[in-house]
Amino acid sequence: MLHFELSEFDSPDEIGSASNNMDSAFLQMLDDARGIAGIPFRITSGFRTPSHNAYVGGVQPSLKSKGSSHLFGYAADIACNNSADREVILNSLIRAGFRRIGIAKTFIHCDNDPDKNPAIWLY
8 A cells, every 4th residue: 555554444452453354455445545635544443343343333233234344344434524625535535436435524434345335425
């Protein structure tokens, strides 16, 4: 990766967890998006262990859902708290090929989970 250190994607409760759990195609897409954007991306959440996912209120596995894409290394949240950066980040994610994007007041979620349908949503 040109723009990130793998450790940026570690679950806070398991140092080194990103190395065995983040999807390489996801990381390449995100690195491509960062290059397109031309601004830094601060990752606030990458891979999550089941316990950390529960702690932050992430989607839990159920009969209807396999749970948060963070559990499988297919997702990241990028810090963002102003409209100008939000537009740049969103545009770069779309141009890089992301088809699953969630927009919150302070972050943007992106994932390339192959088991989920394309969507754009608000938190």
